[in-house]
Amino acid sequence: MMFQSRIVKIFLLVSAWTIVLTVLLIASQRFGHRPINSQQVLRSFSELTPEIHVPGNHSDARKDRKAVLGDFRNESKPRLPNCLIIGFSKCGTLALRGFLSLHPDIVSTLKEIRFFTLFYKKGLEWYRDQMPPSKQGQITIEKTPSYILSPEAIERIYEFNSSIKLIVIVRDPIVRLQSIYSHTFSDDPKSSKNPTFEEWCEGNPRSQRVLRTVDYAQHIQEVFQLFPKQNVLVLSEEDLEENPMGVMRQAEKFLGLKQSFSKEDFVYSKEKGFYCFNTSSPHYPEILDSVVLNRKTGCLGSGKGREHPDIDGRFLKGLVDVIQPYNVRLFRLIGKKFSWENFKDASR
């Protein structure tokens, strides 16, 4: 009898323990922590930041996770530029930089920094401090149109980053001369003391002033001596003026960015004769820190679109004859042509 009751007791004890253990096991599966898989964590970070590589081994995974977390901590900070607009002045460089800044993956400097020409001694830390804050993966653009005129600056840019993307914009060379003339005498354009356009050109279509201004090829050649051609985009002011959207598409492709510009970003102003920023575009508020403009109209300031001087017919013909061979050399060098109004007859 005693033996039987002992067996029953043992049976009840074992059953009770089995029930307790089963309950604990179910509870731990339902509510307990699952082991964290570092690869999964990195993968979900990398979905947010597609440029981050998810490595195969654990020590790399740890390093990358550190980098990822670091980037998240310093999400927005000044970074050195990875694209420069290096020339040419009076060829629409400001409109180009401004329009590019509409892209959510581009930030740009408000001012021309002139680091590689004037302020090189200040060092890269200083240069970085001049940059607007950007997020990891965004492109920072600086534009200083005088860089292209200085072979030393081009060499310094190469030393700084030999795979940097460079953008050059050119314009009908005769219109560029007119634009520089108008800019030079903009304080008092009607003053009788101002030289005429022809006098300012030293009375000669072959003057040093003219030749210096119209020889785009010489400067672009210096760039091509150091940088691979696929890292240099050559655009035209005329295309930018007529079809900013088309030019932005070219730039997006060149910079390897997703398509983001839309026709609604730009609006044509009859009064200015240019496309301006569309103040109703959702991207418009984002550019206000990087472009000085008329906030009501979305157009660039009065320094753009000045009246150009008339040119005496014979002098103009002389300019066309002198400059045309320079254009031919340019088009051969860059492998494309621009149809410039002043040279329509010359190119036939």
Ligand SMILES: Nc1ncnc2c1ncn2[C@@H]1O[C@H](COP(=O)(O)OS(=O)(=O)O)[C@@H](OP(=O)(O)O)[C@H]1O
């Ligand atoms: N959309 C738009 N808005 C305003 N301006 C435009 C635009 N597209 C091209 N342009 C032309 O840009 C010319 C000025 O060129 P830059 O900005 O390179 O000048 S600067 O070197 O920075 O001073 C300026 O030249 P001028 O007309 O001679 O003033 C403009 O014709």
